[in-house]
Amino acid sequence: MFGLEKKDFTLLLIVTVMVILAPFVLNPFPEGTAMAQMFNAGYPDLMQRFAIFGILVIGFNILFGLTGYLSFGHAAFLGAGSYAAVWMFKLLGYDIIPAILLSIAVSGLFSLAVGYVSLRRSGIYFSILTLALAQMMFNMAYSVLGNPSSSYNLTNGETGLQVYNSDPQVLLSATDPNFPHLFGLSMRSETHLLVGNWDFTLNAGYYLSGLFLLLAFYISIRIFRSPFGLMLRAVKSNQQRLNYTGLNTRPYTLMAFVISGMYAGLAGGLLACMDPLAGAERMHWTASGEIVIMSILGGIGTLIGPILGAGFNEYFKNILSKINDSVLHEWLSFLPDGFEDIMVTLIHPFVGKGWHLTLGLLFMMVIIFLPGGLVEGGQRIGKLFRRKKADAPSDETPAE
Amino acid sequence: MGILEVKGVNKRFGGLQALGDVNLSVQEQTVHAIIGPNGAGKSTLLNCLVGKLIPDTGSVMFDGQSVLGRTPYEINQMGISRVFQTPEIFGDLTVMENMMIPCFAKRDGSFSMTAFAAVRNQKDIIEHAMHALEDMNMADKRHMQSASLSRGDKRRLEIGMCLAQEPRLLLLDEPTAGMARADTNNTIDLLKQIRDTRDITIAIIEHDMHVVFSLAERITVLAQGTPLVEETPENIKGHPKVREAYLGEAQV
Numbered sequence: 169m170f171g172l173e174k175k176d177f178t179l180l181l182i183v184t185v186m187v188i189l190a191p192f193v194l195n196p197f198p199e200g201t202a203m204a205q206m207f208n209a210g211y212p213d214l215m216q217r218f219a220i221f222g223i224l225v226i227g228f229n230i231l232f233g234l235t236g237y238l239s240f241g242h243a244a245f246l247g248a249g250s251y252a253a254v255w256m257f258k259l260l261g262y263d264i265i266p267a268i269l270l271s272i273a274v275s276g277l278f279s280l281a282v283g284y285v286s287l288r289r290s291g292i293y294f295s296i297l298t299l300a301l302a303q304m305m306f307n308m309a310y311s312v313l314g315n316p317s318s319s320y321n322l323t324n325g326e327t328g329l330q331v332y333n334s335d336p337q338v339l340l341s342a343t344d345p346n347f348p349h350l351f352g353l354s355m356r357s358e359t360h361l362l363v364g365n366w367d368f369t370l371n372a373g374y375y376l377s378g379l380f381l382l383l384a385f386y387i388s389i390r391i392f393r394s395p396f397g398l399m400l401r402a403v404k405s406n407q408q409r410l411n412y413t414g415l416n417t418r419p420y421t422l423m424a425f426v427i428s429g430m431y432a433g434l435a436g437g438l439l440a441c442m443d444p445l446a447g448a449e450r451m452h453w454t455a456s457g458e459i460v461i462m463s464i465l466g467g468i469g470t471l472i473g474p475i476l477g478a479g480f481n482e483y484f485k486n487i488l489s490k491i492n493d494s495v496l497h498e499w500l501s502f503l504p505d506g507f508e509d510i511m512v513t514l515i516h517p518f519v520g521k522g523w524h525l526t527l528g529l530l531f532m533m534v535i536i537f538l539p540g541g542l543v544e545g546g547q548r549i550g551k552l553f554r555r556k557k558a559d560a561p562s563d564e565t566p567a568e
Numbered sequence: 569m570g571i572l573e574v575k576g577v578n579k580r581f582g583g584l585q586a587l588g589d590v591n592l593s594v595q596e597q598t599v600h601a602i603i604g605p606n607g608a609g610k611s612t613l614l615n616c617l618v619g620k621l622i623p624d625t626g627s628v629m630f631d632g633q634s635v636l637g638r639t640p641y642e643i644n645q646m647g648i649s650r651v652f653q654t655p656e657i658f659g660d661l662t663v664m665e666n667m668m669i670p671c672f673a674k675r676d677g678s679f680s681m682t683a684f685a686a687v688r689n690q691k692d693i694i695e696h697a698m699h700a701l702e703d704m705n706m707a708d709k710r711h712m713q714s715a716s717l718s719r720g721d722k723r724r725l726e727i728g729m730c731l732a733q734e735p736r737l738l739l740l741d742e743p744t745a746g747m748a749r750a751d752t753n754n755t756i757d758l759l760k761q762i763r764d765t766r767d768i769t770i771a772i773i774e775h776d777m778h779v780v781f782s783l784a785e786r787i788t789v790l791a792q793g794t795p796l797v798e799e800t801p802e803n804i805k806g807h808p809k810v811r812e813a814y815l816g817e818a819q820v
Contacts, residue, residue, distance in 0.1 A: 171686060395672055395690065396683035398661075402669055405658040412618065412656070414644035414673040414733065423681060 176389050179471060183385055187378035190215055191368050198365035202498070206490060209483055212358060212371035213442075217482045219377035220438045223384045225462045225474035227431020230391055231424045232460070233469035236404035240295045241282065241302025242459050245275040245429040247309060247451030249436025251322070254329045254446045261340035262331075262348045264355070264376075264441045271437030272430050278305070279429020283422050290407070303453050310448040328447035348441040350376060355441055373442045380438060381475070384431060389471055391427070400424050401469075465534055467541030476542045484530065488523035571596040571769050572617070572737060577626030579612055579793075586612040587623065588793040594737070594786075599763050599770045601780045604790035605813060610773045611653075613790070614741055617771075618650050619643045631736065641678050649730035650739045654746070655722035657729070659715030663706060666714050666725060667697040670732040696732065704728035704758075720751035724758065731762065738762075740772040744779050756782050781805075789813060 172180065186193075195210030197203040209215070228242055249271035256267035286297035314325030323329055331337075345354035355373035362368075391397045399420050402410050407417050440446055449455070458481070466477025496512045496519070503511060518526045538544045570593035579587040587609045594600045604610050615621040617628060619640040628635050635643050644650075658666050671693045676682070688694070701707045704724050709717065714725060723743060730738055743759070744752040756779055763770060763783065774780045780787060780801070787804045789796045791813040797804070804810055 173686075173688070390686070391683050393686045393688070394683045395676075395685065395687055395693075396681060398665060398668065398687055399672070401661060401665075402658050405660040406656055408652075409656040409658060409729075410669070411640045412644055412650050412652075413670050413729065414641050414678055415669070416639075416641050416678040419679040423683075427683075 170386065172389060173393070176393065176471070180382070180386060180389065183472070183475065184382055187219070187375075187382060190218070190378070191370055191374070195366060195368055199367040200365065206495070207487060209486065210368065212369055212374050214482065214486055215371070215374045216377050216438075216442045218479050219374065219381040220435050220442070221462065221478035221482055222381050222475045223377075223438070224432055224435035224459060225466065225478045226381075226384050226388050227428040227435070228459050228463050229428075229466075229469065229474045230388060230400075230431070231428035232463055233473075234392070234397060234400035234404060235421050235424050237287070237290065237421060237425070238295045238460065239286075239298040239425070239428070240453065240456050240460065241298035241300075241305075242428065242432050243453070243455035244282070244302035244305040244451045245279050245432035246436040246439070246455070247446065247448065248278050248305070249275045249433035250440040250446035250450055251309070251329055251436075252433070253437040253440035254331065254444055257331045257337070257348065257440070257444050258329075258335040259338065261337040262344060262346070262444070263339060264348045264350050264437075267348070267441060268434065268437040271440070272433045275433020275436065276426055276430045279426045279432075280422070283425035283429070287418060287421050287425060299453055299456070302451065302456055306448055306451040306453070309451055314448065323446075323448060325448070328445050330445040348444055377438050377442070380434060384434070385471075385475070392471060396420070396423070404469075461531055465531060465541055467543030470541070470543040473541050473543045480542060481527070484527055485523060488519050488526050489521070491519035493520070570594045571631055572771065573627075573629040574613075574617075575627045575629075577613070577616060577623045577628065579609075579616060579621065579623050586793050587616070590626070590790075590793070590795055592788055592795065592798075594769060594771050596736075596769055597767060598785045599759075599772065599783050601772045601774055601784035601787045602790055603774060603777070603780055603787060606775075607792075608790040608813075609793040610790055611741065612793075614650075614739060614773055617643075617739060618648060644673075644733070644735075645678055647736035648739060649733055649735035649737070651723075651726055651730055651741060651743055653741045653743075655719070655726045657714050657722055657726050659713070661714060662710065663701065663712050663714050663717070663725060664697060664710035667700050667710075667729060667732060668693055670729045671696040671700070674733050700728050700732035703731070718751075719747060720754055723747070723751070723755055727758065727762075731766070731768075735768070737769045737771060740770065740774075742774055742776075743772065744774070744776055752776070752779065755779075759783055 170177065191210045194215065195208045197208055224246060232238055252271040252274040253267035256270050260266055282298060282301045286294050286301060289297060309323040311325060313320065314323035315321055316324060344352060347354045347356050349355060353372050355376065358369050358371040360367055360369055399415065403417050403420055410417055462477040462481045463474055464477070465480055466475065467473030493512055493516060496515055497508065500508045500511050534541060572594040574590055574592040577587055577590040590613060602610055602613065612621065616623045617635065619635060619638050619642070622636060630646055630648060633646065635646065658669065668687070675693065698707060701710055706721065706724060706728065709721065714722065717725065744755050747755065759770070760783065762768065772783065784801055786798060787801055788798045789804065789810050796809045796813060797807055799807065
């Protein structure tokens with residue numbers, strides 16, 4: 169189906185079902201309960217982030233997972249995509265099609281330039297070069313190109329780029345919603361499905377992002393299974409042999425870099441479509457680091473890993489930052505008074521504003537116990553089940 | 569006029585004259601061995617042939633074209649394939665995938681952007697790779713991850729990958745270094761079979777005299793960066809200059 173092997177098609181089908189059902193699956197607790205407040209993740213804002221960061225990490229995985237080139241500057245392409253999209257909103261109006269097209273094109277060009285320079289080196293030198301170039305782009309966006317009083321204010325500096333009433337928006341018609349939209353369908357429009365005490369939100373922006381996620385995933389499968397993908401894996405495995413086999417590694421790695429940059433641009437454009445403003449902090453190197461963390465969390469070089477990694481990261485970030493002291497007191501109220509206070513004090517640094525700490529610990533645990541990321545965890549569980557079912561050892565299939 | 573003509577090649581590393589005025593002519597469809605004691609400049613010479621090093625002076629002509637200033641992949645596309653001292657293969661890939669890569673390089677050249685076609689639909693490549701594997705008697709191992717092959721099989725695979733490109737010149741850099749006797753003999757048999765069944769020129773750099781004398785038709789002896797003699801194996805054995813160069817090493 170769609171030129172895919174059965175196994176890959178099944179995977180695509182699973183992801184499709186996941187995307188469609190996410191608003192339901194992620195809202196397991198009835199509305200109004202404490203559990204819903206804390207653990208429900210089926211609201212549009214968060215689900216959009218799942219899908220969009222999924223796209224970003226899928227693209228990053230084409231570079232890092234296949235070729236092994238660790239870019240530490242991919243957030244810059246995400247940011248460039250966002251700026252491009254917001255500029256389209258400012259100049260043309262809130263139609264998302266030109267915005268997304270331009271964000272992909274702009275990020276493609278930026279990644280071509282950055283890749284051309286940094287792919288002259290490999291290993292740590294490559295990483296440092298991408299980091300430096302991306303950080304330069306961040307600083308340009310933050311200050312040099314964002315001075316509101318200058319005549320070339322491209323990024324609007326600290327405030328961030330946003331749409332004002334005074335902007336041209338030449339294609340804006342009176343009937344269009346005053347928000348990014350696809351053929352008049354606002355990205356904010358949503359339908360509420362009330363089933364018993366449950367409230368499921370079906371949001372246009374989320375489903376559009378989900379559609380792009382599926383498309384991005386499908387293209388990534390095709391690339392993984394193509395001769396081009398095989399060459400990228402060969403680059404990771406042994407560049408010397410590839411060179412002495414008559415293959416020029418540079419255009420292969422550059423193409424991988426540009427493709428992953430364009431994925432980042434698409435993600436950036438979509439972020440702007442869901443919320444039409446773009447800030448420089450999106451390009452900061454810590455954001456690039458987060459992309460690396462998400463891809464390692466999910467499983468490097470696997471097809472489904474990036475989606476899992478992005479989801480895991482966004483979900484826990486969201487939950488952990490919501491837990492504050494009063495929530496902790498409520499949860500631990502069954503403990504004796506003094507003991508409760510001690511426990512709250514102990515847990516306090518790990519939640520709320522300290523969510524980085526817990527996520528960092530989770531990340532370390534995954535790296536130490538599951539070097540292949542969440543995908544390896546899934547494989548181990550799968551193997552456990554298979555062993556229980558058929559007592560005989562199953563045939564060794566190489567990890568995909 | 570040989571297929572490979574090396575003329576007046578010099579290479580200096582700081583104060584060390586690694587190669588001093590090397591002249592070498594490898595005739596088409598022969599097996600030409602380059603031997604010499606440690607530090608004689610064998611590997612430096614080889615690296616000058618494949619584009620890894622550029623000689624300070626002199627010329628290296630392959631089939632009438634200069635290879636100097638070209639990158640390794642360009643030189644490979646001209647028809648020179650190199651086998652490394654320690655087998656260089658794609659350890660993360662399966663044996664079949666390993667073999668497909670030179671087939672792609674032969675069909676599509678040094679770069680091709682076929683990102684949307686599936687590998688499994690490349691019938692000609694699969695057929696080509698299967699043939700190449702059968703030639704190496706490795707078809708039954710095609711699904712194995714190549715890093716898990718034995719040393720001898722890795723060497724076999726690497727040679728097979730080079731041959732799949734149908735090169736005109738095969739360069740071997742100490743192909744039996746670090747191998748057990750049995751593996752060495754297998755490799756010799758394989759190389760003999762290649763010599764006898766294919767239209768190919770083989771240049772071999774080797775330390776092991778047993779390998780050299782069972783394969784080569786011409787032998788060049790290199791010592792301190794300069795060729796001492798070029799002779800047939802029979803005439804090399806008792807040559808006084810060779811004895812001198814190897815003094816203190818194994819009896820020739």
